[in-house]
Amino acid sequence: MQNFEFYSPTCFVFGKDTENSTGAYVKRFGGTKVLIHYGGGSVVRSGLLDRVKSSLDAESIPYVELGGVKPNPRSGLVYEGIELCKKENVDFVLAVGGGSSIDSAKAIAAGTVYDGDFWDFYRGKRIEKALNIGTVLTIAAAGSEGSPDSVITKEEGMFKRGASGDAIRPKFSILNPALTQTLPPFQSAAGITDIMAHLYERYLTNTKDVEVTDRLIEALLLTMVHEGPKVIADPDNYEARANIMWAGTLAHNNMCGVGRSQDWNSHTIEHELSALYDCAHGAGLAVTMPAVFTYVMNHNVMRFAQVATRVWGCQMDFEHPEVTALAGIGALRRYLKSIGMPGNFEELGAKEEDIPKLVEVLCRGDGRDGTISGFVTLNEDDCTKIYKMMV
Amino acid sequence: MQNFEFYSPTCFVFGKDTENSTGAYVKRFGGTKVLIHYGGGSVVRSGLLDRVKSSLDAESIPYVELGGVKPNPRSGLVYEGIELCKKENVDFVLAVGGGSSIDSAKAIAAGTVYDGDFWDFYRGKRIEKALNIGTVLTIAAAGSEGSPDSVITKEEGMFKRGASGDAIRPKFSILNPALTQTLPPFQSAAGITDIMAHLYERYLTNTKDVEVTDRLIEALLLTMVHEGPKVIADPDNYEARANIMWAGTLAHNNMCGVGRSQDWNSHTIEHELSALYDCAHGAGLAVTMPAVFTYVMNHNVMRFAQVATRVWGCQMDFEHPEVTALAGIGALRRYLKSIGMPGNFEELGAKEEDIPKLVEVLCRGDGRDGTISGFVTLNEDDCTKIYKMMV
Numbered sequence: 112m113q114n115f116e117f118y119s120p121t122c123f124v125f126g127k128d129t130e131n132s133t134g135a136y137v138k139r140f141g142g143t144k145v146l147i148h149y150g151g152g153s154v155v156r157s158g159l160l161d162r163v164k165s166s167l168d169a170e171s172i173p174y175v176e177l178g179g180v181k182p183n184p185r186s187g188l189v190y191e192g193i194e195l196c197k198k199e200n201v202d203f204v205l206a207v208g209g210g211s212s213i214d215s216a217k218a219i220a221a222g223t224v225y226d227g228d229f230w231d232f233y234r235g236k237r238i239e240k241a242l243n244i245g246t247v248l249t250i251a252a253a254g255s256e257g258s259p260d261s262v263i264t265k266e267e268g269m270f271k272r273g274a275s276g277d278a279i280r281p282k283f284s285i286l287n288p289a290l291t292q293t294l295p296p297f298q299s300a301a302g303i304t305d306i307m308a309h310l311y312e313r314y315l316t317n318t319k320d321v322e323v324t325d326r327l328i329e330a331l332l333l334t335m336v337h338e339g340p341k342v343i344a345d346p347d348n349y350e351a352r353a354n355i356m357w358a359g360t361l362a363h364n365n366m367c368g369v370g371r372s373q374d375w376n377s378h379t380i381e382h383e384l385s386a387l388y389d390c391a392h393g394a395g396l397a398v399t400m401p402a403v404f405t406y407v408m409n410h411n412v413m414r415f416a417q418v419a420t421r422v423w424g425c426q427m428d429f430e431h432p433e434v435t436a437l438a439g440i441g442a443l444r445r446y447l448k449s450i451g452m453p454g455n456f457e458e459l460g461a462k463e464e465d466i467p468k469l470v471e472v473l474c475r476g477d478g479r480d481g482t483i484s485g486f487v488t489l490n491e492d493d494c495t496k497i498y499k500m501m502v
Numbered sequence: 503m504q505n506f507e508f509y510s511p512t513c514f515v516f517g518k519d520t521e522n523s524t525g526a527y528v529k530r531f532g533g534t535k536v537l538i539h540y541g542g543g544s545v546v547r548s549g550l551l552d553r554v555k556s557s558l559d560a561e562s563i564p565y566v567e568l569g570g571v572k573p574n575p576r577s578g579l580v581y582e583g584i585e586l587c588k589k590e591n592v593d594f595v596l597a598v599g600g601g602s603s604i605d606s607a608k609a610i611a612a613g614t615v616y617d618g619d620f621w622d623f624y625r626g627k628r629i630e631k632a633l634n635i636g637t638v639l640t641i642a643a644a645g646s647e648g649s650p651d652s653v654i655t656k657e658e659g660m661f662k663r664g665a666s667g668d669a670i671r672p673k674f675s676i677l678n679p680a681l682t683q684t685l686p687p688f689q690s691a692a693g694i695t696d697i698m699a700h701l702y703e704r705y706l707t708n709t710k711d712v713e714v715t716d717r718l719i720e721a722l723l724l725t726m727v728h729e730g731p732k733v734i735a736d737p738d739n740y741e742a743r744a745n746i747m748w749a750g751t752l753a754h755n756n757m758c759g760v761g762r763s764q765d766w767n768s769h770t771i772e773h774e775l776s777a778l779y780d781c782a783h784g785a786g787l788a789v790t791m792p793a794v795f796t797y798v799m800n801h802n803v804m805r806f807a808q809v810a811t812r813v814w815g816c817q818m819d820f821e822h823p824e825v826t827a828l829a830g831i832g833a834l835r836r837y838l839k840s841i842g843m844p845g846n847f848e849e850l851g852a853k854e855e856d857i858p859k860l861v862e863v864l865c866r867g868d869g870r871d872g873t874i875s876g877f878v879t880l881n882e883d884d885c886t887k888i889y890k891m892m893v
Contacts, residue, residue: 112679112744114517119510125761126505288503320741322729323749326721334714350711353503357761358714366757370516370748 112321112370119364121257122283125357127349129287130159130247133205134166140243140282142203145174146196148216149207150181154249157293163207163247175199180208183385183392184215186265189229192219196242206246206281210253210305210392213246217261217279220244233263234477238276246284250291251356252302252393254309254363256284264386270477271386286360288352296343300450301393303339306359307332307443308396311404312375313368314418315486317411325417327367332422334358336446343450376485377403380497383469388460397452398459401444402500405437407487412436456502466498503712503761510755512648513674516748518740520678521550521638524596525557531634531673533594536565537587539607540598541572545640548684554598554638566590571599574776574783575606577656580620583610587633597637597672601644601696601783604637608652608670611635624654625868629667637675641682642747643693643784645700645754647675655777661868662777677751679743687734691841692784694730697750698723698834699787702795703766704759705809706877708802716808718758723813725749727837734841767876768794771888774860779851788843789850792835793891796828798878803827847893857889 122140124132137145145167147160154160155178167174177192196204196219204223206216220241222229232238238259246256255261259280264271291299314328334354341351361367380403381395388395408415416432419425419439428434444454453459474481474491482490489497513531515523528536536558538551545551546569558565568583587595587610595614597607611632613620623629629650637647646652650671655662682690705719725745732742752758771794772786779786799806807823810816810830819825835845844850865872865882873881880888 112517112741112748114520116513116515118513120513122507122509122511124507126503129505320745323722323725323745323752326724327718327752330717330721331714333717338713350503353761354711354714357503361714361718361757366752370744 113318113372115369117365117369118277119257119280119366121281121364123257123286123360124283125286127287127289129285130162130290131166133163133245133247133285134168134170134172136283136285137167137172137203137205137245138170140203140245142172142243142245144199144201145172145203145205146192146199146201146219147174147176147205147207148180148192148219149178149212151178153293154207159247159249159290160207163205175201180212180215182211183264183271183389184211186230186263189215189218189222189263193222193229196223201242203243203245206244207249209248209250210255213253213255213281214261214263216244216246217241217255218263218274221274221276221279230265232274232276233265233272238274238278241276241278244279244281246281248284248286248290250294250298250302251352251359252305254306254359256281256286257360257364262382268476269386270472271382272477284360286356288349288356291352291356292347292349294346296346296451298391299342299346300339300452301391302359303335303355303450304393304397304447304452306355306362307335308377308400309362310367311400312378313371313373315374315414316371317486318371321371324367324369324371329418329421331358331362331367332418336422339450374486376483376487376489379483379485380473380494383473384459384461387465387469390459390461394453394459397447398455398501401440402497404440404443406493406497406500408433408436408440410487415439461501463499463502466495469498470494504709504763506760508756508760509668510648510671510757512672512755514648514677514751515674516677518678518680520676521553521681522557524554524636524638524676525559525561525563527674527676528558528563528594528596528636529561531594531636533563533634533636535590535592536563536594536596537583537590537592537610538565538567538596538598539571539583539610540569540603542569544684545598550638550640550681551598554596566592571603571606573602574655574662574780575602577621577654580606580609580613580654584613584620587614592633594634594636597635598640600639600641601646604639604644604646604672605652605654607635607637608632608646609654609665612665612667612670621656623665623667624656624663629665629669632667632669635670635672637672639675639677639681641685641689641693642743642750643696645697645750647672647677648751648755653773659867660777661863662773663868675751677747679740679747682743682747683738683740685737687737687842689782690733690737691843692782693750694726694746694841695784695788695838695843697746697753698726699768699791700753701758702791703769704762704764706765706805707762708877709762712762715758715760715762720809720812722749722753722758723809727813730841765877767874767878767880770874770876771864771885774864775850775852778856778860781850781852785844785850788838789846789892792831793888795831795834797884797888797891799824799827799831801878806830852892854890854893857886860889861885
């Protein structure tokens with residue numbers, strides 16, 4: 112196991128009606144002037160935004176609002192949010208929504224107390240300082256409610272890039288599984304896929320002898336395998352929603368990824384798809400993961416055989432472990448299809464003729480050197496082949 | 503799943519040589535005058551105490567010392583520590599050692615800023631305020647390095663009682679698995695048993711539909727099952743020590759126990775044994791758990807069958823689940839014996855004729871009403887039968 116530091120100071124407030132405590136938690140963590148940041152649509156229609164505002168009113172905490180966050184959140188709205196926070200002397204950014212609203216809120220919180228262009232953080236500068244952040248989560252997926260990460264897309268060039276730093280870990284996150292019951296099945300499934308991807312990216316490691324984190328990742332994958340179909344069959348199943356929501360947070364606060372190298376090539380390869388086609392990140396991952404895993408499988412067949420037997424219930428073929436490894440990838444593919452995810456470029460809305468452009472941006476964009484690194488280092492030729500496997 | 507709040511703000515610093523950063527972490531968390539609190543013996547002999555002091559010197563942080571913590575730490579030394587902290591204006595309590603040193607440090611940290619008798623907290627008063635605490639852990643066992651809990655024994659009456667509060671969660675905990683390599687096999691095994699007990703106490707729940715936490719507990723139990731024998735066979739196996747150490751922390755920071763009722767009757771029943779005979783807590787648990795589980799098994803046979811199949815690899819007997827449930831308890835018993843733990847009163851050094859006294863203190867001591875509650879509520883008759891099963 113590698114040396115590591117694990118620091119997850121977010122206070123998670125989990126369960127029914129917990130959004131009514133939002134104001135009390137803003138107060139507990141020192142907020143005196145709030146920016147409420149959200150997308151729109153269901154957060155407004157469902158009355159959630161009003162309940163959050165009432166809870167702030169109850170604590171006499173003033174707020175300003177900025178809605179309009181879109182999936183794959185853009186830098187334009189971040190600049191707008193930073194201006195607003197500076198003008199209004201905001202000291203607490205409250206995201207109400209899913210990963211997009213939270214990631215956008217994190218960028219605003221970091222950018223407000225930074226003299227330069229906030230995009231510097233998304234070109235590799237570590238975030239050391241930010242306004243305090245809180246979240247009210249409406250979809251189990253991105254894990255941003257407990258992570259030090261944010262992903263933003265820059266309109267010019269459609270670059271989708273990530274930034275990190277403990278300073279943007281939320282002070283608190285309110286997780287009410289009932290809020291996810293109104294999600295359409297496709298969004299629920301995309302969230303489940305995203306959570307599973309966070310787990311697979313950590314599972315694909317080159318570090319030896321990391322049983323404890325292997326087992327924890329398998330535990331969370333098993334939870335998704337068993338609880339996922341329940342919420343697709345019955346969106347109002349609170350208990351299944353609750354299991355998925357807590358799994359989604361633990362899948363990405365890095366409790367199960369510490370002390371080991373991680374992959375993240377599936378995310379990197381997918382990011383170009385959702386940046387170009389504006390598809391759901393989870394849907395892109397459903398198409399990307401089986402292709403990437405099949406391509407890199409021979410780098411460590413036993414690792415893929417392990418997840419196949421422990422998570423997917425495949426019988427181990429001791430003479431031919433590669434048969435078991437492939438069976439596990441097949442099981443993942445069938446599972447994703449069963450919950451309604453796309454299985455190829457056409458179902459995703461992507462085009463084969465765009466592959467050269469995708470590979471160019473992926474491997475050469477924003478200062479990259481022609482490769483992407485992770486479980487296996489992949490060059491332009493590798494990435495071309497992987498995209499072609501998705502067609 | 504029940505509503506819950508999960509807050510684990512401890513910064514975990516994990517890996518080789520990390521104790522040399524102790525001073526830097528005390529500084530990061532605002533300590534300016536430190537009490538170093540420890541047992542003695544190996545902490546001194548191994549040079550660990552000197553390395554910790556050097557790291558404080560390197561940051562120019564002054565300190566005073568209080569050694570002499572014993573297993574099953576006593577209130578007498580806590581009173582001494584509180585006096586010392588007040589006199590020396592200490593603002594940071596640093597425990598160097600295992601669960602006993604950490605629990606004693608927590609009591610001192612809470613008692614120093616409290617006007618009344620610190621024992622009030624161990625009679626049920628919630629700890630709301632304490633000096634900041636840091637730990638350098640030398641044994642994977644108690645989980646106190648990441649928990650809000652402390653257990654102290656009061657000399658008068660030998661009452662062993664617990665206290666809790668987020669204020670006594672350590673600000674940081676330094677976990678170097680190499681420090682545990684010098685432990686005698688018996689202590690290593692007792693630590694493993696304690697960790698497994700923390701997992702079983704959470705597993706035995708009356709809350710329905712808690713798959714995610716069930717799976718996480720099983721993951722950590724599987725880690726103990728597979729890594730435990732490695733450290734008994736080869737105490738210098740760093741990787742196995744590392745897996746056990748991280749599992750030990752996560753077993754008790756409650757990440758896998760939230761949103762569900764928990765048991766803790768095995769701990770409660772054991773506490774009287776280690777209080778009376780001063781045996782190792784883990785050794786007491788090794789004798790207690792199989793007896794308690796066998797006694798309460800019929801309360802929920804399927805739960806015991808589940809852990810038997812998922813953790814112990816027992817084949818499910820679908821016609822007779824109780825056979826599978828019992829097989830799992832048998833497997834636990836054999837496992838504990840294989841790592842060198844005692845299996846009955848005699849091996850533990852306990853006496854059958856003390857059972858009436860044990861039951862009296864257990865069920866009537868310190869204001870209890872004749873029962874102890876958990877997975878099943880047990881009265882004096884139940885507890886007598888359980889102790890007799892251990893003979």
